Amino acid sequence: MSLLLNEIGNGIFLGAFFGLVALGYSMVYGILRLINFAHGDFYMVAAFVSYTILGAVLVGHSHGQWWTVLWVGILVMVVTGGLAMLVNQLVYRPMRRAAILSLMIAAIGLSQVLENGVLVTPQWGASYLVYPVTTPAAGFNLGSNHYTWGQLIIVLVSGLLALGVYFLVGRTLLGKAMRAVSEDRIAATLMGINVDLVIGIVFFIGGALAGAAAVMTGVYYGQINYLMGFTVGLEAFTAAVLGGIGNIGGAVLGGLILGIVQSIGTGLFGAEWAIVVAFGALVLMLWFRPTGLLGERVARRM
Amino acid sequence: MTAVLETEGLSLQFGGVNALSDLSIHIEEKSLHAIIGPNGAGKTSLFNCLTGYYRPSSGAVRFQGSEVTGLDAAKVAGLGIRRTFQNIRVFPKMSVLENVLAGGHLRATANLFSIAVASPGFRRNERQLHQEAMASLEFVGLADQWNKLAGDLPYGMRKRMELARVLIADPVVVLLDEPAAGVSSVEREELSRVIQRIHDRGTCVVMIEHDVDLVMEIATTVTVLDNGRIIASGQPLDVRNNPDVIRAYMGRKRK
Amino acid sequence: MRGGLVVAAAAVAAFIPQMTQNQYFLGVAFQSEMLMCLALGLNIVVGYAGMLDLGFAAFFAIGAYTTGILSTKEHWSIIASIVPGVVIAVVCALIIGFPTLRLRSDYLAVVTLGFGEIIQTIAINLNQTGGPTGIYAIPALTIGSVVVNSNTGYYYVFFVLVIVFAVFCTRLRGSRLGRAWLCIREDEDAAKAMGINTNHYKLYAYVFGAVLGSVTGSLYAPALTAISPASFGFSESLLILMAVAIGGLGSIWGVMFGAAVVEIFPEVFRSFAQARLLVFGVALVILMVVRPRGLFPERAFQGLGAWIRARVGHPVIAPPLRVAAEAVMTSSTEEP
Numbered sequence: 001m002s003l004l005l006n007e008i009g010n011g012i013f014l015g016a017f018f019g020l021v022a023l024g025y026s027m028v029y030g031i032l033r034l035i036n037f038a039h040g041d042f043y044m045v046a047a048f049v050s051y052t053i054l055g056a057v058l059v060g061h062s063h064g065q066w067w068t069v070l071w072v073g074i075l076v077m078v079v080t081g082g083l084a085m086l087v088n089q090l091v092y093r094p095m096r097r098a099a100i101l102s103l104m105i106a107a108i109g110l111s112q113v114l115e116n117g118v119l120v121t122p123q124w125g126a127s128y129l130v131y132p133v134t135t136p137a138a139g140f141n142l143g144s145n146h147y148t149w150g151q152l153i154i155v156l157v158s159g160l161l162a163l164g165v166y167f168l169v170g171r172t173l174l175g176k177a178m179r180a181v182s183e184d185r186i187a188a189t190l191m192g193i194n195v196d197l198v199i200g201i202v203f204f205i206g207g208a209l210a211g212a213a214a215v216m217t218g219v220y221y222g223q224i225n226y227l228m229g230f231t232v233g234l235e236a237f238t239a240a241v242l243g244g245i246g247n248i249g250g251a252v253l254g255g256l257i258l259g260i261v262q263s264i265g266t267g268l269f270g271a272e273w274a275i276v277v278a279f280g281a282l283v284l285m286l287w288f289r290p291t292g293l294l295g296e297r298v299a300r301r302m
Numbered sequence: 303m304t305a306v307l308e309t310e311g312l313s314l315q316f317g318g319v320n321a322l323s324d325l326s327i328h329i330e331e332k333s334l335h336a337i338i339g340p341n342g343a344g345k346t347s348l349f350n351c352l353t354g355y356y357r358p359s360s361g362a363v364r365f366q367g368s369e370v371t372g373l374d375a376a377k378v379a380g381l382g383i384r385r386t387f388q389n390i391r392v393f394p395k396m397s398v399l400e401n402v403l404a405g406g407h408l409r410a411t412a413n414l415f416s417i418a419v420a421s422p423g424f425r426r427n428e429r430q431l432h433q434e435a436m437a438s439l440e441f442v443g444l445a446d447q448w449n450k451l452a453g454d455l456p457y458g459m460r461k462r463m464e465l466a467r468v469l470i471a472d473p474v475v476v477l478l479d480e481p482a483a484g485v486s487s488v489e490r491e492e493l494s495r496v497i498q499r500i501h502d503r504g505t506c507v508v509m510i511e512h513d514v515d516l517v518m519e520i521a522t523t524v525t526v527l528d529n530g531r532i533i534a535s536g537q538p539l540d541v542r543n544n545p546d547v548i549r550a551y552m553g554r555k556r557k
Numbered sequence: 558m559r560g561g562l563v564v565a566a567a568a569v570a571a572f573i574p575q576m577t578q579n580q581y582f583l584g585v586a587f588q589s590e591m592l593m594c595l596a597l598g599l600n601i602v603v604g605y606a607g608m609l610d611l612g613f614a615a616f617f618a619i620g621a622y623t624t625g626i627l628s629t630k631e632h633w634s635i636i637a638s639i640v641p642g643v644v645i646a647v648v649c650a651l652i653i654g655f656p657t658l659r660l661r662s663d664y665l666a667v668v669t670l671g672f673g674e675i676i677q678t679i680a681i682n683l684n685q686t687g688g689p690t691g692i693y694a695i696p697a698l699t700i701g702s703v704v705v706n707s708n709t710g711y712y713y714v715f716f717v718l719v720i721v722f723a724v725f726c727t728r729l730r731g732s733r734l735g736r737a738w739l740c741i742r743e744d745e746d747a748a749k750a751m752g753i754n755t756n757h758y759k760l761y762a763y764v765f766g767a768v769l770g771s772v773t774g775s776l777y778a779p780a781l782t783a784i785s786p787a788s789f790g791f792s793e794s795l796l797i798l799m800a801v802a803i804g805g806l807g808s809i810w811g812v813m814f815g816a817a818v819v820e821i822f823p824e825v826f827r828s829f830a831q832a833r834l835l836v837f838g839v840a841l842v843i844l845m846v847v848r849p850r851g852l853f854p855e856r857a858f859q860g861l862g863a864w865i866r867a868r869v870g871h872p873v874i875a876p877p878l879r880v881a882a883e884a885v886m887t888s889s890t891e892e893p
Binding site: 353354355374375376379380384385387391392393394395396400403404405407408410411412414417418419420424428467471 | 725728729731732733734736737739740743744746747748749750751752753754755850
């Protein structure tokens with residue numbers, strides 16, 4: 001029983017990552033109907049960029065780490081957001097009128113560019129790189145399970161960011177514009193909304209969230225690899241679909257559920273079957289409740 | 303005369319909006335039945351319910367006496383009810399001929415073996431279908447465009463192609479959603495002729511239209527919708543003079 | 558005229574192995590043909606039906622592994638082992654396709670991707686599939702008394718397979734199946750108005766793709782005599798997809814050309830090594846931005862229409878036939 005609780009705890013923690021990345025996926029899908037396959041790779045690039053920055057800044061220092069991580073984290077969020085916006089501007093925007101199929105193929109090409117770009121960059125390459133910051137083991141106990149402060153902070157930060165997005169989309173004028181563009185792009189243009197800017201901002205936010213998740217991954221797991229985006233991307237999309245694509249709350253819920261399911265699954269079957277578990281969950285969900293747990297928020301035209 | 307297509311108490315709700323309220327319409331066979339009404343009256347929603355694109359919240363749809371409510375759109379098309387769309391939906395990267403052939407989908411060979419070996423039966427069937435497709439195109443005056451990509455055609459031609467695509471299926475009922483919208487007066491004349499010829503062949507035509515002159519010219523029956531309800535139905539002249547109809551279109555008289 | 562060109566091209570292609578003894582070249586040549594076969598299979602799913610399949614290598618793997626296992630462990634002949642491979646592939650396609658295809662095709666993309674990963678994970682982790690090292694010592698293909706065990710031999714085997722697949726796909730395209738798929742690709746709602754059961758047809762496309770992929774895989778195993786999980790991952794699915802995208806969605810010649818480019822391009826740029834995929838990715842993105850429909854965008858499909866035109870003369874329908882058609886279409890004979 002305590003093993004199960006432990007796995008659930010781990011699952012919630014894992015879910016925090018999935019949830020953040022899933023949020024980005026969900027938002028872009030909601031506004032463009034596009035599954036941005038490169039999204040997981042934004043996450044990966046962010047991890048490497050933060051690795052380099054932290055490596056440079058933290059040389060020799062071991063005090064004041066956490067403040068450094070914080071401002072580097074914010075910096076990386078901005079950079080990743082910018083990267084996402086750039087990608088949108090250069091690739092997706094000119095393809096606005098193209099068939100969704102071509103868009104997805106372009107996204108895949110982009111994903112390959114990012115992954116292999118990192119692969120060939122001399123300082124990075126193919127091997128697992130050790131992150132310059134690690135979480136201390138200090139923590140607290142809940143029952144017989146030990147959780148570190150680091151884990152708690154990560155979950156809290158994720159929650160705060162998700163909440164921030166929720167308020168942004170639900171309570172601000174910008175959020176209203178986003179929802180408008182998502183429902184009917186042409187009508188939104190006629191209302192005077194700068195659709196391209198709104199879409200750019202959505203990409204920025206998605207990228208920023210991925211950046212945050214990347215830094216947290218680096219700090220917590222201690223190592224990064226050029227293929228990490230691929231797997232997380234798949235899992236994040238699965239989470240988004242589980243919760244209901246286009247739905248903010250759904251992305252977070254989906255992330256948590258997937259984290260827990262995967263945690264239990266790998267406990268039962270072993271770590272190498274993680275992907276199989278994730279996809280098994282996805283296919284099951286699609287069989288029984290295709291609109292996801294919280295339902296889709298994607299406008300149906302007809 | 304019997305109703306070939308009818309609804310009973312049809313209601314359709316979207317969230318808080320009542321698109322259709324307790325609507326009972328009877329479309330007689332072999333009629334040319336026009337459905338008119340102000341924008342937002344529910345005309346296209348009615349079509350969508352009739353053709354299986356929307357599932358009504360309540361009520362029934364009957365075709366030739368049998369219940370067809372909630373049937374899938376493809377099944378409804380298979381029964382012999384064909385439609386065009388308000389914002390013309392052609393298959394842009396297929397040729398005009400292939401678009402029309404698509405309309406004849408249910409009449410083409412489905413036997414995989416015959417297809418794979420291009421058996422004589424398959425060739426015969428395809429040849430016949432091709433000839434009927436060309437005949438349909440001739441009927442609407444588009445035979446010389448057969449090899450163009452449908453997406454490259456100008457608006458008026460696409461509208462006519464939609465008609466040809468509907469005809470090859472030899473339908474019992476044809477539902478035309480604003481066939482004369484956005485066309486020039488010359489094309490409107492042509493369309494009017496084509497629609498009448500379709501009707502003359504014995505096919506029941508139901509059309510949503512805003513062009514009152516066209517309706518008065520060719521319709522045998524007119525039904526007026528407003529706010530999801532029928533406010534008048536009958537012979538074209540009677541309906542035109544109906545005060546409720548006038549009020550719906552023009553608003554109340556000022557005192 | 559066009560038919561003549563095709564035959565001429567085929568004749569030239571058939572002579573290629575006679576003109577060189579270079580095994581490397583022949584190896585690349587038959588691998589190109591094999592990729593063409595795979596691309597033709599994926600073309601049905603992506604090019605005709607417009608569904609993005611990112612895990613096509615899974616069916617390739619299923620065919621290869623089924624043949625590999627049955628021929629080495631149970632001593633089945635290669636030809637016989639094709640059938641169980643196809644059966645497994647079809648069953649998988651149905652299991653994956655049935656829940657997903659009735660939803661938006663965006664979902665299919667990710668589900669197929671996951672399916673590809675699952676198959677590869679299974680291949681890597683199961684003892685029966687030989688684990689990470691895979692299966693080796695796969696016997697050669699025997700057709701009657703002929704044992705095929707050279708690059709030249711497999712060049713001809715895949716040559717025939719390409720022709721069979723190409724003809725099959727053309728036949729499909731010129732029938733109501735192909736038209737239905739294109740309608741689904743262009744406008745799914747309007748397709749329904751034609752009476753097309755879109756869910757069924759999408760499933761058909763996916764299943765046909767699975768069959769073609771599996772058959773190709775079954776012949777790949779003896780051609781290479783050894784298979785390992787590494788050749789059946791997302792990269793492979795991606796290469797096949799690129800062949801289809803580059804060549805032009807739906808165009809048979811375009812897809813074959815795309816496959817040749819995808820296979821030969823890296824060989825030409827061997828020296829780039831790691832950067833190959835990077836260059837590929839960049840090329841793919843640029844291609845999609847500039848030419849979303851591929852290098853050979855579809856023109857009006859000629860098929861039977863051209864045949865009819867040839868038979869009944871210009872203009873499209875000869876006058877007597879036209880008058881007869883008119884008579885059929887109108888009950889009254891009034892002239893405008």
